[in-house]
Amino acid sequence: MSSSVTSSLTATLESELESLRAADLERSLRVVRRVHGAEVEIDGSRAIDFSSNDYLGLATDSRLAAAAEQAIREHGLGSGASRLISGNSPEHEALERALADFFDAESALSFSTGYAANVGTIAALAGRGDVIFSDALNHASLIDGCRLSRATVHVYPHGDTRALRALLASHRATARRALIVSDGMFSMDGDIAPLPEIVSLARGFDAWTYVDDAHAAGVLGHNGRGTPELLGVESEIDVLVGTLGKAFGAAGAYVLGSATLRQYLINRARSFVFSTGPMPAQAAAARTAIEIVQNEPELRQRVNENARQLRSALNAGDGDAHIISVRVGDAAATVRLGATLMEHGFLVGAVRPPTVPDGTSRLRISVSAAHTPDQIERFADTFAAIARQ
Numbered sequence: 001m002s003s004s005v006t007s008s009l010t011a012t013l014e015s016e017l018e019s020l021r022a023a024d025l026e027r028s029l030r031v032v033r034r035v036h037g038a039e040v041e042i043d044g045s046r047a048i049d050f051s052s053n054d055y056l057g058l059a060t061d062s063r064l065a066a067a068a069e070q071a072i073r074e075h076g077l078g079s080g081a082s083r084l085i086s087g088n089s090p091e092h093e094a095l096e097r098a099l100a101d102f103f104d105a106e107s108a109l110s111f112s113t114g115y116a117a118n119v120g121t122i123a124a125l126a127g128r129g130d131v132i133f134s135d136a137l138n139h140a141s142l143i144d145g146c147r148l149s150r151a152t153v154h155v156y157p158h159g160d161t162r163a164l165r166a167l168l169a170s171h172r173a174t175a176r177r178a179l180i181v182s183d184g185m186f187s188m189d190g191d192i193a194p195l196p197e198i199v200s201l202a203r204g205f206d207a208w209t210y211v212d213d214a215h216a217a218g219v220l221g222h223n224g225r226g227t228p229e230l231l232g233v234e235s236e237i238d239v240l241v242g243t244l245g246k247a248f249g250a251a252g253a254y255v256l257g258s259a260t261l262r263q264y265l266i267n268r269a270r271s272f273v274f275s276t277g278p279m280p281a282q283a284a285a286a287r288t289a290i291e292i293v294q295n296e297p298e299l300r301q302r303v304n305e306n307a308r309q310l311r312s313a314l315n316a317g318d319g320d321a322h323i324i325s326v327r328v329g330d331a332a333a334t335v336r337l338g339a340t341l342m343e344h345g346f347l348v349g350a351v352r353p354p355t356v357p358d359g360t361s362r363l364r365i366s367v368s369a370a371h372t373p374d375q376i377e378r379f380a381d382t383f384a385a386i387a388r389q
Protein backbone atom coordinates (compact mmCIF):
# COMPACT_ATOMS: atom_id res chain seq x y z
CA MET A 1 0.00 0.00 0.00
CA SER A 2 1.53 3.31 -1.02
CA SER A 3 1.94 5.81 1.77
CA SER A 4 0.27 8.63 -0.19
CA VAL A 5 -2.90 6.54 -0.51
CA THR A 6 -2.81 5.75 3.18
CA SER A 7 -2.20 9.33 4.21
CA SER A 8 -5.06 10.61 2.04
CA LEU A 9 -7.35 8.13 3.78
CA THR A 10 -5.99 9.06 7.19
CA ALA A 11 -6.32 12.78 6.53
CA THR A 12 -9.91 12.41 5.37
CA LEU A 13 -10.92 10.32 8.37
CA GLU A 14 -9.00 12.53 10.77
CA SER A 15 -10.97 15.57 9.60
CA GLU A 16 -14.25 13.72 10.11
CA LEU A 17 -13.16 12.69 13.60
CA GLU A 18 -12.22 16.30 14.27
CA SER A 19 -15.81 17.40 13.54
CA LEU A 20 -17.11 14.73 15.90
CA ARG A 21 -14.67 15.90 18.56
CA ALA A 22 -15.73 19.53 18.10
CA ALA A 23 -19.37 18.51 18.67
CA ASP A 24 -18.46 16.41 21.75
CA LEU A 25 -19.59 13.32 19.86
CA GLU A 26 -16.36 11.40 19.55
CA ARG A 27 -16.44 8.11 21.39
CA SER A 28 -13.58 5.90 22.53
CA LEU A 29 -13.20 2.44 23.97
CA ARG A 30 -12.53 1.83 27.64
CA VAL A 31 -11.25 -1.45 29.02
CA VAL A 32 -13.77 -2.90 31.44
CA ARG A 33 -12.97 -5.93 33.54
CA ARG A 34 -15.97 -7.54 35.24
CA VAL A 35 -15.02 -8.21 38.85
CA HIS A 36 -18.11 -9.62 40.52
CA GLY A 37 -21.82 -8.83 40.36
CA ALA A 38 -22.17 -5.22 39.27
CA GLU A 39 -18.58 -4.40 40.23
CA VAL A 40 -16.23 -3.56 37.38
CA GLU A 41 -12.72 -2.21 36.94
CA ILE A 42 -12.41 0.44 34.23
CA ASP A 43 -8.97 1.42 33.03
CA GLY A 44 -7.77 0.34 36.45
CA SER A 45 -10.37 1.98 38.75
CA ARG A 46 -13.21 0.21 40.52
CA ALA A 47 -16.80 1.19 39.80
CA ILE A 48 -20.34 -0.04 40.19
CA ASP A 49 -21.82 -0.61 36.77
CA PHE A 50 -25.17 1.08 36.13
CA SER A 51 -24.73 0.94 32.37
CA SER A 52 -24.82 -2.70 31.34
CA ASN A 53 -27.66 -4.76 29.90
CA ASP A 54 -26.75 -7.71 32.12
CA TYR A 55 -30.09 -7.21 33.86
CA LEU A 56 -30.12 -10.47 35.81
CA GLY A 57 -26.42 -10.52 36.66
CA LEU A 58 -25.96 -13.73 34.67
CA ALA A 59 -22.95 -12.62 32.60
CA THR A 60 -20.57 -13.53 35.44
CA ASP A 61 -22.64 -16.47 36.77
CA SER A 62 -20.31 -19.45 37.20
CA ARG A 63 -22.97 -21.83 35.87
CA LEU A 64 -22.86 -20.18 32.44
CA ALA A 65 -19.06 -20.35 32.44
CA ALA A 66 -19.19 -24.04 33.44
CA ALA A 67 -21.65 -24.85 30.65
CA ALA A 68 -19.42 -23.09 28.13
CA GLU A 69 -16.29 -24.90 29.39
CA GLN A 70 -18.03 -28.24 29.16
CA ALA A 71 -19.21 -27.49 25.62
CA ILE A 72 -15.73 -26.41 24.53
CA ARG A 73 -14.29 -29.70 25.82
CA GLU A 74 -16.98 -31.61 23.98
CA HIS A 75 -17.30 -29.67 20.70
CA GLY A 76 -14.18 -27.51 20.43
CA LEU A 77 -14.36 -23.74 20.09
CA GLY A 78 -15.45 -22.70 16.61
CA SER A 79 -18.33 -24.26 14.71
CA GLY A 80 -16.14 -24.47 11.60
CA ALA A 81 -18.69 -23.52 8.95
CA SER A 82 -22.06 -21.95 8.42
CA ARG A 83 -24.84 -24.01 9.92
CA LEU A 84 -26.16 -25.04 6.50
CA ILE A 85 -22.78 -26.51 5.53
CA SER A 86 -21.38 -28.43 8.52
CA GLY A 87 -21.56 -25.97 11.41
CA ASN A 88 -24.91 -27.02 12.90
CA SER A 89 -23.95 -28.39 16.32
CA PRO A 90 -26.27 -30.37 18.63
CA GLU A 91 -25.85 -27.36 20.95
CA HIS A 92 -27.57 -25.06 18.41
CA GLU A 93 -30.49 -27.44 18.07
CA ALA A 94 -30.77 -27.91 21.84
CA LEU A 95 -30.75 -24.15 22.37
CA GLU A 96 -33.51 -23.65 19.81
CA ARG A 97 -35.68 -26.33 21.44
CA ALA A 98 -35.10 -24.68 24.84
CA LEU A 99 -36.00 -21.26 23.42
CA ALA A 100 -39.20 -22.52 21.80
CA ASP A 101 -40.14 -24.25 25.08
CA PHE A 102 -39.36 -21.27 27.26
CA PHE A 103 -41.25 -18.79 25.07
CA ASP A 104 -44.03 -21.24 24.31
CA ALA A 105 -43.42 -20.67 20.59
CA GLU A 106 -43.77 -23.17 17.80
CA SER A 107 -40.20 -22.68 16.65
CA ALA A 108 -36.96 -20.79 17.23
CA LEU A 109 -33.95 -20.00 15.06
CA SER A 110 -30.79 -18.66 16.66
CA PHE A 111 -28.40 -16.11 15.16
CA SER A 112 -24.90 -14.92 16.10
CA THR A 113 -26.17 -11.58 17.40
CA GLY A 114 -29.37 -9.58 17.64
CA TYR A 115 -28.00 -7.22 15.03
CA ALA A 116 -27.57 -10.11 12.60
CA ALA A 117 -31.01 -11.50 13.48
CA ASN A 118 -32.73 -8.19 12.68
CA VAL A 119 -30.95 -7.28 9.45
CA GLY A 120 -31.25 -10.84 8.15
CA THR A 121 -34.85 -11.43 9.13
CA ILE A 122 -36.38 -8.11 8.08
CA ALA A 123 -34.61 -8.19 4.73
CA ALA A 124 -35.83 -11.77 4.21
CA LEU A 125 -39.45 -10.92 5.02
CA ALA A 126 -39.86 -7.73 3.01
CA GLY A 127 -38.56 -6.48 -0.33
CA ARG A 128 -39.34 -4.14 -3.21
CA GLY A 129 -43.07 -3.57 -3.50
CA ASP A 130 -43.59 -4.19 0.21
CA VAL A 131 -44.12 -1.65 2.94
CA ILE A 132 -42.70 -1.46 6.46
CA PHE A 133 -44.10 0.72 9.25
CA SER A 134 -41.37 1.41 11.79
CA ASP A 135 -41.43 3.22 15.18
CA ALA A 136 -39.26 6.37 15.18
CA LEU A 137 -37.23 5.13 18.14
CA ASN A 138 -36.56 1.61 16.88
CA HIS A 139 -33.11 0.16 17.43
CA ALA A 140 -30.43 0.77 14.78
CA SER A 141 -30.41 -2.89 13.76
CA LEU A 142 -34.12 -2.68 12.90
CA ILE A 143 -33.53 0.50 10.92
CA ASP A 144 -30.69 -1.16 9.04
CA GLY A 145 -32.82 -4.23 8.35
CA CYS A 146 -35.55 -1.99 6.91
CA ARG A 147 -33.05 -0.20 4.66
CA LEU A 148 -31.46 -3.42 3.51
CA SER A 149 -34.85 -4.87 2.60
CA ARG A 150 -35.48 -2.23 -0.11
CA ALA A 151 -39.11 -2.08 0.99
CA THR A 152 -40.77 1.33 1.30
CA VAL A 153 -40.38 2.40 4.93
CA HIS A 154 -42.82 4.69 6.76
CA VAL A 155 -41.57 5.85 10.13
CA TYR A 156 -44.36 6.64 12.62
CA PRO A 157 -43.85 8.96 15.61
CA HIS A 158 -42.76 7.03 18.68
CA GLY A 159 -45.58 4.91 20.12
CA ASP A 160 -48.20 6.88 18.18
CA THR A 161 -50.81 4.34 17.08
CA ARG A 162 -53.10 7.03 15.61
CA ALA A 163 -50.32 8.05 13.25
CA LEU A 164 -49.64 4.39 12.53
CA ARG A 165 -53.29 3.85 11.68
CA ALA A 166 -53.23 6.82 9.29
CA LEU A 167 -50.10 5.54 7.56
CA LEU A 168 -51.61 2.07 7.22
CA ALA A 169 -54.77 3.59 5.77
CA SER A 170 -52.77 5.55 3.19
CA HIS A 171 -50.10 3.05 2.20
CA ARG A 172 -51.14 -0.50 3.01
CA ALA A 173 -53.48 -1.18 0.10
CA THR A 174 -50.99 -0.50 -2.69
CA ALA A 175 -48.24 -2.67 -1.23
CA ARG A 176 -47.77 -6.42 -1.54
CA ARG A 177 -46.72 -7.40 2.01
CA ALA A 178 -46.86 -5.11 5.06
CA LEU A 179 -44.80 -5.38 8.22
CA ILE A 180 -45.11 -3.36 11.43
CA VAL A 181 -41.77 -3.27 13.26
CA SER A 182 -41.26 -2.15 16.85
CA ASP A 183 -39.02 -2.60 19.86
CA GLY A 184 -40.93 -4.25 22.74
CA MET A 185 -39.21 -2.25 25.47
CA PHE A 186 -37.34 0.73 24.04
CA SER A 187 -33.63 0.68 24.74
CA MET A 188 -33.07 4.28 25.74
CA ASP A 189 -35.98 5.16 28.04
CA GLY A 190 -37.30 1.74 29.06
CA ASP A 191 -40.82 2.52 27.88
CA ILE A 192 -43.03 -0.13 26.34
CA ALA A 193 -44.60 -0.35 22.89
CA PRO A 194 -48.43 -0.29 22.66
CA LEU A 195 -48.49 -3.87 21.42
CA PRO A 196 -52.22 -4.56 21.90
CA GLU A 197 -53.10 -1.60 19.64
CA ILE A 198 -50.37 -2.52 17.15
CA VAL A 199 -51.60 -6.11 16.97
CA SER A 200 -55.17 -4.97 16.42
CA LEU A 201 -54.14 -2.53 13.66
CA ALA A 202 -52.10 -5.29 12.04
CA ARG A 203 -55.15 -7.52 12.03
CA GLY A 204 -57.36 -4.78 10.57
CA PHE A 205 -54.94 -3.87 7.81
CA ASP A 206 -53.57 -7.31 6.99
CA ALA A 207 -50.04 -6.56 8.19
CA TRP A 208 -47.52 -8.76 9.99
CA THR A 209 -46.11 -7.83 13.39
CA TYR A 210 -42.38 -7.90 14.14
CA VAL A 211 -41.29 -7.19 17.72
CA ASP A 212 -37.71 -6.91 18.96
CA ASP A 213 -37.81 -7.51 22.70
CA ALA A 214 -34.07 -7.30 23.39
CA HIS A 215 -34.43 -5.38 26.67
CA ALA A 216 -37.43 -7.14 28.20
CA ALA A 217 -36.94 -10.81 27.36
CA GLY A 218 -35.99 -12.70 30.52
CA VAL A 219 -37.08 -9.77 32.70
CA LEU A 220 -40.71 -8.74 32.09
CA GLY A 221 -43.82 -10.87 32.26
CA HIS A 222 -44.85 -13.47 34.81
CA ASN A 223 -42.58 -16.10 33.26
CA GLY A 224 -39.95 -13.71 31.95
CA ARG A 225 -41.17 -14.01 28.37
CA GLY A 226 -41.03 -10.26 27.92
CA THR A 227 -43.28 -7.47 26.71
CA PRO A 228 -45.76 -9.64 24.75
CA GLU A 229 -46.35 -11.77 27.85
CA LEU A 230 -46.69 -8.69 30.06
CA LEU A 231 -49.29 -7.22 27.68
CA GLY A 232 -51.09 -10.50 26.97
CA VAL A 233 -50.49 -10.59 23.21
CA GLU A 234 -48.00 -13.45 22.96
CA SER A 235 -50.00 -15.51 20.53
CA GLU A 236 -50.55 -12.54 18.22
CA ILE A 237 -47.00 -11.52 17.36
CA ASP A 238 -45.89 -13.02 14.05
CA VAL A 239 -42.16 -12.57 14.58
CA LEU A 240 -40.59 -12.12 18.02
CA VAL A 241 -36.87 -11.39 18.19
CA GLY A 242 -34.61 -11.21 21.21
CA THR A 243 -30.96 -11.25 22.15
CA LEU A 244 -29.16 -13.69 24.42
CA GLY A 245 -26.52 -11.06 25.21
CA LYS A 246 -28.56 -8.94 27.62
CA ALA A 247 -30.68 -10.46 30.43
CA PHE A 248 -29.54 -13.95 29.44
CA GLY A 249 -25.92 -12.94 30.07
CA ALA A 250 -24.52 -14.89 27.13
CA ALA A 251 -24.36 -14.03 23.41
CA GLY A 252 -26.39 -14.70 20.31
CA ALA A 253 -30.03 -14.03 19.50
CA TYR A 254 -33.20 -15.73 18.35
CA VAL A 255 -36.22 -15.37 16.15
CA LEU A 256 -39.44 -17.02 17.37
CA GLY A 257 -42.41 -17.88 15.24
CA SER A 258 -43.90 -20.69 13.20
CA ALA A 259 -41.90 -23.70 11.98
CA THR A 260 -42.46 -22.36 8.48
CA LEU A 261 -40.90 -19.03 9.43
CA ARG A 262 -37.85 -20.90 10.78
CA GLN A 263 -37.46 -22.98 7.63
CA TYR A 264 -37.91 -19.88 5.44
CA LEU A 265 -35.22 -17.94 7.35
CA ILE A 266 -32.79 -20.86 7.15
CA ASN A 267 -33.11 -20.45 3.38
CA ARG A 268 -33.47 -16.70 3.03
CA ALA A 269 -31.88 -14.78 5.91
CA ARG A 270 -28.50 -13.83 4.49
CA SER A 271 -26.93 -13.13 7.89
CA PHE A 272 -27.79 -16.73 8.79
CA VAL A 273 -26.84 -18.38 5.50
CA PHE A 274 -23.54 -16.59 4.86
CA SER A 275 -22.07 -16.54 8.36
CA THR A 276 -20.19 -19.12 10.42
CA GLY A 277 -22.40 -20.78 13.03
CA PRO A 278 -22.14 -19.28 16.51
CA MET A 279 -19.76 -21.03 18.89
CA PRO A 280 -21.46 -24.10 20.36
CA ALA A 281 -20.22 -22.95 23.78
CA GLN A 282 -22.21 -19.73 23.41
CA ALA A 283 -25.34 -21.76 22.73
CA ALA A 284 -24.65 -24.01 25.73
CA ALA A 285 -24.19 -21.02 28.03
CA ALA A 286 -27.39 -19.43 26.73
CA ARG A 287 -29.32 -22.65 27.35
CA THR A 288 -28.11 -22.69 30.95
CA ALA A 289 -29.22 -19.06 31.27
CA ILE A 290 -32.71 -19.98 30.06
CA GLU A 291 -32.91 -22.72 32.70
CA ILE A 292 -31.88 -20.23 35.38
CA VAL A 293 -34.45 -17.67 34.24
CA GLN A 294 -37.07 -20.44 34.30
CA ASN A 295 -36.14 -21.75 37.76
CA GLU A 296 -35.28 -18.52 39.57
CA PRO A 297 -38.14 -16.03 39.23
CA GLU A 298 -36.63 -14.22 42.22
CA LEU A 299 -34.04 -12.72 39.83
CA ARG A 300 -36.81 -10.91 37.94
CA GLN A 301 -38.38 -9.79 41.21
CA ARG A 302 -35.04 -8.43 42.39
CA VAL A 303 -34.52 -6.32 39.23
CA ASN A 304 -38.02 -4.92 39.62
CA GLU A 305 -37.48 -4.12 43.30
CA ASN A 306 -34.09 -2.56 42.61
CA ALA A 307 -35.57 -0.48 39.80
CA ARG A 308 -38.41 0.72 42.05
CA GLN A 309 -35.92 1.63 44.80
CA LEU A 310 -33.73 3.63 42.40
CA ARG A 311 -36.63 5.32 40.61
CA SER A 312 -38.11 6.51 43.85
CA ALA A 313 -34.71 7.70 45.16
CA LEU A 314 -34.07 9.62 41.92
CA ASN A 315 -37.66 10.89 41.62
CA ALA A 316 -37.60 9.28 38.19
CA GLY A 317 -41.26 8.45 38.02
CA ASP A 318 -43.32 5.43 38.95
CA GLY A 319 -43.05 1.92 37.72
CA ASP A 320 -40.37 -0.71 37.81
CA ALA A 321 -38.76 -0.44 34.35
CA HIS A 322 -35.11 -1.36 34.75
CA ILE A 323 -33.95 1.32 32.31
CA ILE A 324 -34.07 4.84 33.71
CA SER A 325 -33.24 7.76 31.51
CA VAL A 326 -32.31 11.22 32.73
CA ARG A 327 -32.56 13.81 29.96
CA VAL A 328 -29.70 16.33 29.97
CA GLY A 329 -29.96 17.76 26.44
CA ASP A 330 -26.49 19.00 25.66
CA ALA A 331 -23.95 16.35 24.60
CA ALA A 332 -20.98 17.96 26.40
CA ALA A 333 -22.93 18.37 29.65
CA THR A 334 -24.03 14.75 29.46
CA VAL A 335 -20.46 13.57 29.05
CA ARG A 336 -19.31 15.77 31.95
CA LEU A 337 -22.03 14.39 34.21
CA GLY A 338 -21.05 10.85 33.28
CA ALA A 339 -17.39 11.60 34.00
CA THR A 340 -18.22 13.10 37.39
CA LEU A 341 -20.23 10.02 38.33
CA MET A 342 -17.31 7.88 37.21
CA GLU A 343 -14.98 9.85 39.50
CA HIS A 344 -17.31 8.85 42.32
CA GLY A 345 -17.15 5.19 41.30
CA PHE A 346 -20.35 4.82 39.27
CA LEU A 347 -20.54 3.90 35.62
CA VAL A 348 -23.61 5.08 33.69
CA GLY A 349 -24.28 5.41 29.98
CA ALA A 350 -23.81 8.90 28.49
CA VAL A 351 -25.96 8.56 25.39
CA ARG A 352 -25.42 11.01 22.57
CA PRO A 353 -26.33 11.31 18.89
CA PRO A 354 -26.44 9.28 16.70
CA THR A 355 -27.90 6.91 19.30
CA VAL A 356 -30.50 9.56 20.23
CA PRO A 357 -31.71 12.65 18.32
CA ASP A 358 -29.73 15.91 18.49
CA GLY A 359 -30.26 17.92 21.66
CA THR A 360 -31.66 14.95 23.59
CA SER A 361 -28.47 13.53 25.08
CA ARG A 362 -29.17 11.70 28.29
CA LEU A 363 -27.82 9.49 31.00
CA ARG A 364 -29.02 5.95 30.66
CA ILE A 365 -29.07 4.17 33.99
CA SER A 366 -29.78 0.47 34.03
CA VAL A 367 -30.58 -1.61 37.06
CA SER A 368 -29.65 -5.24 37.57
CA ALA A 369 -30.54 -8.04 39.94
CA ALA A 370 -26.85 -8.00 40.87
CA HIS A 371 -27.07 -4.54 42.50
CA THR A 372 -27.30 -4.58 46.28
CA PRO A 373 -29.69 -2.18 48.05
CA ASP A 374 -26.61 -0.49 49.51
CA GLN A 375 -25.08 0.12 46.06
CA ILE A 376 -28.36 1.60 44.85
CA GLU A 377 -28.64 3.88 47.86
CA ARG A 378 -25.06 5.12 47.50
CA PHE A 379 -25.58 5.74 43.79
CA ALA A 380 -28.81 7.67 44.39
CA ASP A 381 -27.18 9.83 47.08
CA THR A 382 -24.18 10.60 44.88
CA PHE A 383 -26.40 11.33 41.90
CA ALA A 384 -28.57 13.71 43.91
CA ALA A 385 -25.53 15.54 45.29
CA ILE A 386 -24.02 15.97 41.82
CA ALA A 387 -27.35 17.01 40.26
CA ARG A 388 -27.72 19.72 42.94
CA GLN A 389 -24.41 21.34 41.93
Ligand SMILES: *Cc1c(COP(=O)(O)O)cnc(C)c1O
Pocket residue numbers: 112113114115116118139141183187212213214215243244245252253
Ligand atom coordinates in the same frame (compact mmCIF):
# COMPACT_ATOMS: atom_id res chain seq x y z
C1 LIG B 1 -28.96 -4.74 21.81
C2 LIG B 1 -30.06 -4.73 20.85
C3 LIG B 1 -29.97 -5.44 19.66
C4 LIG B 1 -28.71 -6.11 19.23
O1 LIG B 1 -28.52 -7.33 19.88
P1 LIG B 1 -27.05 -7.91 19.98
O2 LIG B 1 -27.23 -9.33 20.35
O3 LIG B 1 -26.34 -7.11 21.00
O4 LIG B 1 -26.44 -7.73 18.61
C5 LIG B 1 -31.07 -5.48 18.83
N1 LIG B 1 -32.21 -4.83 19.15
C6 LIG B 1 -32.32 -4.12 20.27
C7 LIG B 1 -33.60 -3.43 20.58
C8 LIG B 1 -31.25 -4.04 21.16
O5 LIG B 1 -31.35 -3.32 22.27
